Amino acid sequence: MDVKDLEYVNDLLEQDNELREKIKDEVAELDKKTRTMSGLLNRIHSTPAEQMPALLGQVKPVLESCRTTTAAIANVVPPTQFWRWKDMWTNSLRSAVFAATMVGYLETGTLLTLPQVRDVLGIDPQWSDRYALAAEDYLHGVISLVNELSRLAVNAVTMGNFEEPIKISTFVKDIFAGFSMLNLKNDPLRRRYDSLKYDIKKIEEVVYDVSLRKLAPSRNQAS
Amino acid sequence: MDVKDLEYVNDLLEQDNELREKIKDEVAELDKKTRTMSGLLNRIHSTPAEQMPALLGQVKPVLESCRTTTAAIANVVPPTQFWRWKDMWTNSLRSAVFAATMVGYLETGTLLTLPQVRDVLGIDPQWSDRYALAAEDYLHGVISLVNELSRLAVNAVTMGNFEEPIKISTFVKDIFAGFSMLNLKNDPLRRRYDSLKYDIKKIEEVVYDVSLRKLAPSRNQAS
Amino acid sequence: MDVKDLEYVNDLLEQDNELREKIKDEVAELDKKTRTMSGLLNRIHSTPAEQMPALLGQVKPVLESCRTTTAAIANVVPPTQFWRWKDMWTNSLRSAVFAATMVGYLETGTLLTLPQVRDVLGIDPQWSDRYALAAEDYLHGVISLVNELSRLAVNAVTMGNFEEPIKISTFVKDIFAGFSMLNLKNDPLRRRYDSLKYDIKKIEEVVYDVSLRKLAPSRNQAS
Amino acid sequence: MDVKDLEYVNDLLEQDNELREKIKDEVAELDKKTRTMSGLLNRIHSTPAEQMPALLGQVKPVLESCRTTTAAIANVVPPTQFWRWKDMWTNSLRSAVFAATMVGYLETGTLLTLPQVRDVLGIDPQWSDRYALAAEDYLHGVISLVNELSRLAVNAVTMGNFEEPIKISTFVKDIFAGFSMLNLKNDPLRRRYDSLKYDIKKIEEVVYDVSLRKLAPSRNQAS
Amino acid sequence: MDVKDLEYVNDLLEQDNELREKIKDEVAELDKKTRTMSGLLNRIHSTPAEQMPALLGQVKPVLESCRTTTAAIANVVPPTQFWRWKDMWTNSLRSAVFAATMVGYLETGTLLTLPQVRDVLGIDPQWSDRYALAAEDYLHGVISLVNELSRLAVNAVTMGNFEEPIKISTFVKDIFAGFSMLNLKNDPLRRRYDSLKYDIKKIEEVVYDVSLRKLAPSRNQAS
Amino acid sequence: MDVKDLEYVNDLLEQDNELREKIKDEVAELDKKTRTMSGLLNRIHSTPAEQMPALLGQVKPVLESCRTTTAAIANVVPPTQFWRWKDMWTNSLRSAVFAATMVGYLETGTLLTLPQVRDVLGIDPQWSDRYALAAEDYLHGVISLVNELSRLAVNAVTMGNFEEPIKISTFVKDIFAGFSMLNLKNDPLRRRYDSLKYDIKKIEEVVYDVSLRKLAPSRNQAS
Amino acid sequence: MSDTTNTNLGSRDAILSVFEGFRDELDDHNDRRERLIKHSRDVTNLSKKIIFLLHRIMTDDASEGSGDGGGVGVGGGGVGDRSRALKAASKGREKLREVQGMFANVRHELTGDRFWRYQRQVSPGLQEYIEALSFAHYLETGKLIGYEEVQKSLSDDQGAPYFPLPLEDYLLGLSDLTGELMRYAISAISRRGGRTKAQDVCVFVRNCRADFEVWTPYFKDLRKKQNVTSQSLEKIEDAAYAIMVRSSEYDLSPDMLDDIVARTVSF
Amino acid sequence: MSDTTNTNLGSRDAILSVFEGFRDELDDHNDRRERLIKHSRDVTNLSKKIIFLLHRIMTDDASEGSGDGGGVGVGGGGVGDRSRALKAASKGREKLREVQGMFANVRHELTGDRFWRYQRQVSPGLQEYIEALSFAHYLETGKLIGYEEVQKSLSDDQGAPYFPLPLEDYLLGLSDLTGELMRYAISAISRRGGRTKAQDVCVFVRNCRADFEVWTPYFKDLRKKQNVTSQSLEKIEDAAYAIMVRSSEYDLSPDMLDDIVARTVSF
Ligand SMILES: [Mn+2]
Ligand SMILES: [Mn+2]
Incomplete structure (x- = not known):
């Protein structure tokens, strides 16, 4: 092995190691932020509707600050x-993605699209060969959103909010119908999609409980 | 290995591969159809009784079109x-099989037999050594039917239909009695059979709720 | 290999073996005690609230006797x-740790701190180079406590105690919030912490059932 | 989930699937060629030195034809x-890479450098964002070369060629010294590098047998 | 979980993390040195007896420099x-330990004792609760020495040094007899000790080859 | 489980545990003896023929002392x-068994039969349902004997004894012929039986060397 | 043991004749081992069928006749359930006698020291048999079958055991029972009186788990089975919980609630 | 298929009678599966014994008589080895006919579409049989047995196959042969003429490995078996190497070297 070639190879390996360390540091930053948001969003399960805006007011600055990390x-x-x-x-x-779409749902009751999430997180579409939001990752985030909403349906009722489950039910069924039109391979995404059925069933049961007891004003909206 | 044998083996392999590709294509076709049917049948949970015939009217042509793929x-x-x-x-x-028996249940309230499902799907009993409906597959389809009916029992009540759960209850108990007669190994069918018990339990809870709401005195006057 | 050095090495190995045997014996003793306590604490799931003090009266002497083994x-x-x-x-x-914190919860409804557990188990902080309670082990014990409390929430209701789940819910959410502030590595502790989410979900569902049916007197405390 | 966004996501997934199929086909082509070369190079173990050029004459056209697949x-x-x-x-x-470096060794007794292998396989350095030869893959190929050369040392002796092992020994020790200067992570490459020691030991034993019996003309070159 | 206790626990976890990073850095240093020594000592297999002192002259400064890292x-x-x-x-x-004992063997033909190795590496016996040389690690190093000497026996003959294998044979048999007097548990050390038999067998075969051909002056020393 | 049954089970367990401890102690005794014998018999590889009786004189008392342990x-x-x-x-x-058959071979040049080994070790055939020498264990011991004899063939030559390998060759081939008559499963005995072939090969090489050294013209005049 | 002579093996012929003895011995051993493996598979299959039979009778509406009600055994909750349990146990025992016959048939393969030699081959079937036997016993008596009773079931008319019953197989077989009891409790719930039954099983399985915990250090497979038992127990607890929650909204006794539901269903 | 009627299942009785049909069908299937598993174990055991028999005859000094020498098959190297190989092959074939008889006996269980249903159960025994058959064939002809010849050996007198031979089992069975050939070569080495034999086997196994490599993408187990083949090949190569090294010190032909050694040993 001649020395020049050896150095060439060693340089390549060395550069990779350095790069890996740099990225690790930035990702640790992003990770800290998503962990903070998860912690805050965990409180939605015990936050009455009227205090929700205040809670979102705490989450949104963190969400916005992701833009810096993203750029880094x-x-x-x-x-x-x-x-x-x-x-x-x-x-x-x-x-x-989960945090962004959850905030989106709580504020507007709608699902942020992939480009919208990209905007929220400050991902420039022109970076596509360095940093991008892949469809797969968007979908994973959305599934996490549904997982958490099935919990919210339960806790909303506990807090006396009987309309939320019905709202969630409509929202989630729409997402589920969307997913069922995708041509998914047999991969983790597929398995998580299959698990959505349990969330939907749970939400349907909450709506059932509420309807049966005539707790919500306008029962027929569930359909 | 002498050349003749080598070629012989390669020929056999080639034939198998071609065959596999051909079958794959046809199965992809069948798969697309069953996915469409699942999507449509998912709507039964929010379709009022009077609109059910219209929904079935959408499913049945797809179901019938399976006959071509089957033959292929x-x-x-x-x-x-x-x-x-x-x-x-x-x-x-x-x-x-799930789609066929679900349509069967929704139309007639009874369980299609294996030969009936075979007819619906256009599987000629004379093809039995090439393409047949094995008992095991029929039974798996029927279990999927029960899984979905336990969901329907819940959602029917949400839509104000209090008779459906009782109908489903009788229907499903009969099927369960049938399954109880089988001697199963520790295989997937066994595991799914065990899951039937939970479906029945769920349905019974709905029946219980519906029966008592009408007739029994409640501890709190929730409504 | 000269004889003296050989003997020196062999002596070292021999001492380790003897020491290991001695420790094994003492640990077997500790193990027997924790097993007894687990057996007794298993009964909380079928013990009505009024008989709980009697049950704890059986556990506490064993817990105290751990001090001897600890010292040994x-x-x-x-x-x-x-x-x-x-x-x-x-x-x-x-x-x-699990047993100590469970007794603590059942008696006072609060979480014993690490130093408190150390006291209960008779671990002298001055022994820190021989026998100590590491933070990691304290946290593992607390996670086991939460696992068991989610079961207790369910079984308390079965025994007609509708307030316990609400008490448990507040207690466990507090612990969960605490955990989410820790900076955990990607290790077994982290994985067990992740599993806490299932316990919380289960407890929330119990509180939901109780609240929905207005079974507990003061429902709004759950939030 | 709005229809446009859904289609957008589905298109992304669909494109990936098509792309994957296309690449799979081309890789299958490359795979067939490397398998043919492995088959041919397997014969070096029973090919006397004088017939080696003829054998290489069979391998080289296949090796050259890789350029087309590479480009594809x-x-x-x-x-x-x-x-x-x-x-x-x-x-x-x-x-x-293995095939290229093996042909290189057999023809010239030297190790092809990474850029040389790139040339042989027709990998244009300008494609670096689509198809490139990573240092890691080059090194894996070289390790396979050493694995095979230790076998060749043995089989050359069986064929009465007592000088080959000595040539191989020098060549392989040089490579090993090169590898030991690289800063390898704890990954598969590292593990395979560790395994090189066994190959070297085996080659040393062959050189020993040959030297001991004075079978090779110029024994002292081995040192 | 009260805040003070939480901070207490978090501090403990944080301190551990920092400590781990610091130790990692120092160990990386030690690792670099042992790697350099392994690289140099790998040359003994192609270094004639008369040039050995020069080679050891290169290894010894590195070995001595371990003292600094040890202290760190x-x-x-x-x-x-x-x-x-x-x-x-x-x-x-x-x-x-391997490097130290190998240098010891090559210079004096004897096995360094555990305390001697400790001295060479600058491990102060008074540090025993922070950094020490455990008997187990000393023995692992010695087994590596034997592994390498069986290779040296082979390569010495290749270089025309017929007395070295006989010297090695006596030295290694002595070590083996020592090991067989130790009371080893069923652990990795035991398994590596079992593997020594293969090294001894190999060395015996080299001595056999040399004796059979009457290449060494005083054959009877082998006994 | 009712109390009587619980106690019954605990009693059985207790008895088994005591029994296990007792056996363990006795086996530790036996183990110590076989280790001593292995250590002594390891010296045959450097013991000239005339000193062999003295060495065996040391082994035999230990071998005889096994009878006590056996009986225990x-x-x-x-x-x-x-x-x-x-x-x-x-x-x-x-x-x-290995020690007994090795002593047998060294004294008489023949293979002790299973009943003879049984006698040597003091195993009373009447104990057959408590302590016996199973065929499988006898065979394993004999394979160990052959393993060691292939080493002895090499070392005997080193010590100038050219007759021993030829004696060993005949002896071992006879044993191998015996083993070839067995129908073995894919178990450890099978794997060790396969290893016998390598021992025989090694011994044959020694015989080959010895025969040709004396009688055949060499290509080089090595001596 | 082989019939070797007592002379040294000095010649190849002597060695060959001795090894011929070994060959016969090993072949014998392997053949017996094969037979016992096959036998164990048969026992397992039949035992599994018995378990299904017991479940089947316990969920079979048709056999719901009048019964004695109450009593020590299972099914005290509903009218007729007790008699159904007895019927199941008696039909089960009939079939179990077939399995016992199968064990009697291999008795000669397992005499003297042989049983322990082939225990690993006998064990899978034996455990499955104990699972089935203890299920029948539970239905009949509501209790865990004792070690001695299992051993007795594997003995001839004179009370001589076909082979010693290993404690390990006894405990591991019983441990599997909890899984079947879970299935039994879950199916029972949807039936009249089944709610009480589920509670009974819940208490029973909870005690099993506690009793067995002590022995986990002694048998390595028991730890795994205890985990399965814990899962089963949680499933039963959840089911019992669901009953309690549903009925707690109403101020009526369980029986009255059952009656109302029954009336609605058969409107 | 079950004999269900063509009317809807509107009543419990109708459902029960239909499911009774399923039960019989499933029981039937499970019983057949069990029988075939047991059958496969028997075939495996007998085939393994045949392989030992072949090795035994090939290493049996006593049977070393005068032979025809030379010829296409194995054993051309030494006087008598050829005849020994033929004797082994013929004795092997005799035993192999017993195995073929066993396959004939289960023919009726595997008619029509059933073979492919139970292929996984039949496969282990079938592969072991092919290993034994191909070993005998190699000893006789020095070649790899062809697919059609294996299929023919599993056919009746009229040439009708008992069942179709899966390509996978054919190739995996042959792949196992290389392990036996390694054992054969290593034992052969210590015997007169065995050195040439080892060289022959070396070339043969090297070719097997090369031929099989092409098929590794198609059968998932083949990759693993190819690795075993590679290991076996290296063992044979090392052995062949050792022979070469030892003899290269002398200026004599292998036969003369053998003679000298033989004289020394029988001094
Ligand atoms: Mn079971
Ligand atoms: Mn084999």
Whole structure:
């Protein structure tokens, strides 16, 4: 093995190691933020409707601050190497998608689209070879949203809010119908999609309980 | 290995591969159809009784169109090789059985027999060594039917239909009695059979709720 | 290999073996006690509230007797070798933490702190190089407590005690909020912490059932 | 989920699926070629030195034909997605590196450098965001070369060629010294590098047997 | 969970993390040194007897420089926590023991004792609760020495040194007899000790080859 | 479980545990003896023929002393429970068989039969349902004998004894012929039987060397 | 043991004849082992069928006749359930006698020291048999079958055991019973009186789990089975909870609630 | 298929009678499956014994008589080895006919579409049989047995196959052969003429490995077996190497070297 070639190879390996460390640091930052948001959003289960805006007021600045981290990661990743390092932040990014869509639902009752989430998180579509929001990750985040909404349906009733479950039911069934039109491979996404059925069943049972006891004003909206 | 044998083996392999590709294509077709039917049948949970016929009117043409795909697969599979290739379409076929028996239940309130399902799906009993409806697959489809009916019992009440759960209850108990007669190994069918008990329990709870709401004195006057 | 050096090495190995046997014996003792306590505490699921003090009256002497075993282990372990032998009693110690905090909860409705548990188990902070209660082990014990309380929420209702779940819910959510502020590595503790979400969901569903049916007197405390 | 967004997401998923199929086909082509080369190179163990050029004459056209496949893959992969799809051809590419460096050794007794292998396989350095030869894959191929050379040392002696082991010994020790200067992480490459020690030991034993019996003309070159 | 207790627990976890990072850095240093020594000592297999002193002259400064790293680690580890962090440097330390005993053998033909190795590596016996050389690690290093000497026996003959294998044979048999007097548990050390038999067999075969051909002057020394 | 049954089970358990402890103690005794014998017999590889009787004189008293331990174990094991506890001493017993047959070979040049080994070890055939020498264990011991004899063939030559390998060759081939008559499953005995082939090969190489050294013209005049 | 002579093995022929003895012995052993493996598979299959039979009778509406009600055994909750339990136990025992016959048939393969030699081969079937037997016993008596009673069931008319019953197989077989009891409790719930039954099973399984916990250090497979038992127990607890929650909204006794529901269903 | 009627299942009785049909069908299937598993174990055991028999005859000094020498098959290297190989093959074939008889006996269980249903149960025994058959075939002809010849061996006198031979079982059975050939080569080495034999086996196994490599993508178990083959091949290569190294010190032909050694041993 001649020395020049050896150095060439060693340089390549060395650069990769450094890059990995840099990305790790930025991702740790993103991770801290998504963890804070998860902590805050966990409170929705015990927050009465009228105090929800105040809670969202706490989450939104953190959500916005993700833009800086996003840009930092995008700056570190060399052009064309998006897919190489993506695994390092996949989990954090999915949590961020969850937080963004949850805030979106609580504020507007609608589902943020992929481009909207991209905007919220400050992901520039032009970075696509360094940092992007893949369809798969968007969908994972949305599934987490549904998981959490089935919990919210239960807790809303506990707090005496009988209309929320019905609202959630409509919202979630719509998402489920959307998913069922996608052509998913047999991968983790597929398995999580299958698990959505349990969430829907749980929500339907809450709506049932509420309807049976005539607790909600306008029962027929459930359909 | 001498050249003649090598070629012989390669020829056999080539034939199998071609066959596999052909079957794959046909099964993809069947799969698309069962997915469409699942999507449509998912709507029964929010469809009032009077609109059910219209919904079934959408499902039935798709169900009938399965006959073409069935025939196509049967044409491709060589005689006696039914069990060799069966795994490729098992899941799709079970979904088709589910769709057929669900339509059957919704129309007549009874359980389609295996030969009836075979007829609906256009499976010619004479093809039995190429394409057939095995008892196991029929039973899996019927279990899916019960799973979905326990959901329907809940949602029917939400829509104000208090008779449906009682109808479902009788129907499902009869099916369960049938299943109890089988001697099962520790296989997937056994596990799904165990799950039936929970469906029955759920349905009974709905029946219980509905019966008592009407007739029994409640501790609190919730409504 | 010269004889003297050989003997020196062999002596070292021999001493370790003897020490290991001694510790094993003492740990077997501790293990027996924690098993007895687990057996007794298993009865909380079928003990009505009014008989709980009597049950705790059986557990507490055993819990106190742990102090002797604790001291015995601390006596056997040579100074500075705490971390060497710790794995031998980790599981038993975590069970003891579980028992102590469970008794604490049942008596006072609060969570014993790490120093309090240390006191209960008779672990002298001055032994820290021989026998100590590591933060990690305290936290494992607390997670076991939560696991068991989610079962208790269910079984209390079965016994007609509708207020217990609400008490448990507040207690457990508090612990969960505490955990979510810790900076956990990706280790078994982290995984067990993640599993707490299922316990909380289950407890929330019990509170839901109780609230929906207005079974507990003061429903709004749950929020 | 609004229809436009859904279609957008579904299109993304669909494109990926098509792309995956296309790449799969091209990789299957590359795979077939490397398998043919492995088959041919397997004969070095029973080919006397004088017939080696004829054997290499069979391998080289196949090796050259890899350039077409290489170009075909590079054409299919979208710019910037090299790291996304790389796993699909990693194994085949490493086999191709093995074949290239083995031919290089047998012809010239030297180790082809990474850029030389790139040339042989027709990988244009300008494609780096679509198809490239990563340092890691080059090194894996080289390790396979050493594995095979330790076998060749043995079989050359069986064929009466006593000088080959000495040549191999020098060549392989040089490579090993090179590897030991690399800063490898604790990954598969590291583990395979560790295994090189066994190959070297085996080659040393062959050189020993040959030297001891004075079978090779110039024994002292082995040192 | 009250805030003070929470902070207490979090502080404990945080301190551990920092400590771990510090130790990691120092161990990386030690690791680099043992790797350099392994690289140099790998050359003994192609170094004629007369050039050995020069080679050892290169190894010894590195060996001595381990003392600094040793002291650095000992400084970082808190008193009494030796056994907690030991796993982090076990492998590096065993490599250092190997290097020290190999240099010892090559210079004096004798086996360094455990205290001697401790001296060479600059491990102060008074640090025993922070950094020490456990008997187990010393023995692992010695087994590595034997593994390497069986290779040396082979390569010495290749280089025309027929007396070295006989020297090695006596030396290694002595070590083996020593080991067989130890009371080993069924652990990795035991398994590696069992593997020594293969090394001894190999060395015996080299001595056999040399004796049979009357290559060594005083054959009867082998007994 | 009612109290009577609980106690019954606990009694049985207690008895088994006591029995296990007793057997363990006796087996530790046997183990110590076989270890001593292995240590002594390891010296045959460096003991000239004329000193062999003296060495055997040291081994034989230890071998005879096994009779006491044998009797002790047989006394502890309850009737019919031979196979239940056998795993505890299998390894030690096989080592004892090895020692007995090795002494037998060195003294008489023949293979001790199973009943002879039984006699040597003091195993009374009447104990057969408590302590016996199973064919499998005898065979394992004999394979260990062959393993060691292939080493002895090599070392005998080193010590100038050229007759021994030829004697060993005949002896071992006879044993191998015996083993070839067995129908073995894919179990440890089968794997060790396969290893016999390598021992025979090694011995044949020695015989080959010795025969040709004396009679055949060499290519080089090595000596 | 082989019939070797007592002379040294000095010649190849002597060795060959001795090893011929070993060959016969090993072949014998392997053949017996094979037979026992097959036998164990048969026992397992039949025992599984018995378990299904017991479930079947307990959920069979048709056999719901008049019964003695009450009593120590299972089914005290509903009219006729007691008689159904007795019928199940008696039909089960009939079939279990077939299994006992199968064990009697291999008795000669397991004499003397042989049983412990082949325990690993006998064990799977034996455990499944104990699972079935203890299920029948539970239905009949509401109790866990004792060690001695299991051993007696594997003995001839003179009370001589076909082979010793290993404690491990006894406990592991019983541990499997909890899974079947879970299935039994869950199916029972949807039936009249089944709610009480589920409560009974809940208490029973909870006690089993507590009793068995002490023995986990002694048998390595028991830890795994205890985990399964814990899962089963949680399922039963959840079911019992659901009953309590549903009925707690009404100020009526369980029986009256059952009556109202029955009337609605058969409107 | 079950004999259900063509009317809807509107009543419990109708459902029960239909499910009774399913029960019979499932029981039938499970029983057949059990029988075939047991059958496969028997075939495996007998086939393993045949492989031992073949090894035994090939290493049996006593049977070393005068032979025809040379010829296409194995054993061309030494006088008498050829005849020994033929004797082994013929004795092996005799025993193999017993196995073929066993397959003939289950033919009726595997008619029509049933074979493919139970292939997984039949497969282990079938592969072991092919391993034994191909070993005998190699000893006789020095070649790998062809697919059609294996299929023919599993056919009746009229040439009708008992069942179709799956390509996978054919190839996996052959792949196992290389392990036996390694054992055969290693034992052969210590015997007169065995050195040539080892070289032959070396070339043969090397070719097997190369031929099979092409098919690894198609059968998932083949990759694993190829790794075993590679290990076996390396063992044979090492053995062949050792022979070469030892003999290369002398200026004599292998036969003459053998003669000298033989003379020394029988001094
Ligand atoms: Mn079971
Ligand atoms: Mn085999």
